[in-house]
Amino acid sequence: MGSCIICGVDVDGGGRICDPHQEDVVFDFRGNAPDQLVPDRFYRGVVDGYAEFGVFIDLSPGVTGLLHRSELDRRLESLDWESGDEVFVQVKGVRDNGNIDLAWSIRQADREFRGVLVQDGDTERLPEEADADEDDDDTAAEPAESAEPDVPDEDDEDDEDDGATGADETTEEDDSSVEDDAAVEDDATAADSSSDESEPNDVDRSTPSAEGDVADVTTDDGPTDAESDIDGGESDAADDSDDLDDDRERVEIGALSELVDDEVQIDGEVVGVRQTGGPTVFEVRDETGVVDVAAFIEPGARAYPTIEVGDVVRIDGEVESHRGDVQVESSALVLLEDADADAVRRRLAEALTDEARPDGLQPLAGDETVAQLADGLLDAAEAIRRAVLESRPIVVRHAATADGYVAGAAVERAVLPLIRDEHAKSDAEYHYFTRRPLDEPVYGMDAATNDATRMLQDRDRHDEKLPLFLLVGTGSTVESADGIELLSVYGVDAVVVDAEVADPETREAVDTLVSPEIESVEGDLSTGALVASLASAVNDDIRDDLRHLPAVSYWADTPDRYVDLARDAGYDVERVAELREAVALEAYYQSYQDKRELVADLLFEDSGNLAAHVSEQFREKLETEIETATANVVTEAVDGVEFDVLDTDGYTHRYDFPPTPLLLDDLHRRRTNGEAHATVGIGMDELYIRTSANVSVRGVAERTAELAPAADVATAGLREGKIEFLSGERDAVEDAVVAAIAEAF
Known part of the structure; x- marks a missing residue:
């Protein structure tokens, strides 16, 4: 075993x-x-x-x-x-x-x-x-290949000299063993003497002991000091401070890419530690960036076991480049304490504060509604930028809708360049930024449990910091309270940005909440439009890339200011519609995947062919479903309100495109003619409502619960007008919902 x-x-x-x-x-x-x-x-x-x-x-x-x-x-x-x-x-x-x-x-x-x-x-x-076994096999094979059969010599005197007779055979074997051992030692000495030429650079350098001291590797007689420490012996190495070059000038991490093959000294905070099959890798941050520092003691052994995330260290080492990634191979690493550590922490904190807070907010298209939310948006932007600078992963949660994807892609467009600038590793953007779409615009326990499981695994297995969660278009209502509370148990920061309904109770549950409703601001905002302005505050360099996104996020009644902004960016009304429809279709398939490259191609890199092709599929699929739904809608009038009621179980393909909310949106837009009108799509245990008046979904649910007390009615998603109930009470719920909506008009 x-x-x-x-x-x-x-x-x-x-x-x-x-x-x-x-x-x-x-x-x-x-x-x-x-x-x-x-x-x-x-x-x-x-x-x-x-x-x-x-x-x-x-x-x-x-x-x-x-x-x-x-x-x-x-x-x-x-x-x-x-x-x-x-x-x-x-x-x-x-x-x-x-x-x-x-x-x-x-x-x-x-x-x-x-x-x-x-x-x-x-x-x-x-x-x-494995290498030792191969060496043993090679060593064992050599005598067999070169051995010659013993040939008795006719000269007895020669026979005695050769030890070919009697008891002298044993003596010959012993002598042969001694000679073989000597040959092995000679080979080892020869190998040691040529190690500078035959071994890679990252092996032949100073090695930290298990106690954290730095000991020079010896390649001839006896074990290294590091090996002595492991065996329990006393280390002869000097103190850590003696191993550092005190005359060497400190170098900023941001400048290391220009110093490959140079010996440098850096100061910084340890923001991550991971053990590999070879060295221990410390992620070290200063005010200019983050770099991997490799410290080697022996394959798979933890170097400097007392150094932990959050410690401040000083490092001497050589700058190296591996497949385009810059890292430092350490020759000495010491823990800074007291005044030295305080000076580094103070320098990092000052730089972090200066760099994290945006200079100000300039809303896209000069949107006055967004301008009224400037304080909250700047707080959100600062939290995002600070997470990047602290090497804290960012997880973005958004609905799997066109509006949700536009919002998520806007943040992604802003943050990825910042991560690339901050980290030397070429794949850092995949470690420090994750976008996870939600099937429904509610941050419930299912999503929160998934997120908590992942973040705890990353913390325990990879020594990652707990992430910052950015919830856009979700997380602002009481239906998300349990999920957000689960995150808060672990002290995880959450930022919520929502252009629509937000409950005052959520203010205490999240660290930063941006919502027009919380601030009593009135305006015709989409989440995509609001988050696009947030993204421009996070990274003003990509502001021009975002100008068409607000218009893409609206399905209808797009404000003229955003239509004009998109046109100025080269996107006319038809082109914007193609993008919106293409994103909506791709958002539906593999809805739990971020589809980072595909979405970026559609929204930012497409010359026209991709979006046009996907948009055509969108229209074909939607028209087919609309035709079927229209033929099976039941229309009735109640108290002056015209109702279209659709049995979504019987007359839609529930597990194919389009999803029920998008189908009902389009159906409702087509049948609204300025009169009091409502569209209700009812399934086995859930229904969706669309109204021409500003009717509260929560109010309808509460009134329905009074009229159908046995149905266990509850709101499941205010943003998409969703109400859930017990399937056995479906007929009673349908009648109660129609009555409640009519009363609300």
């Missing part, structure tokens, strides 16, 4: 990784058959070549898998991989015919995994164990 290299628990079958940590390590595959691969594991591979549908990756000689373009988080054409490049992929599965399906790995460096293992067939070993 083996033990897990991550947590140390026993592993059945002699393996070296437990089930919960399968995805924390990367495997070097040295097998010879596809069926030896283990699904869901990450493997090191080599790019073999491209095809129109993906990339072929060699996992070992003769074992090749396909990374299909649909598995990439970016366009295939945007990959900078070349044949022969080392990459990291995940095995999704192996088909019966031996074809290997691969998935994209966001981690593309050894240091981003918590360990490395060699998989040889069904056997798992540490790299050094």
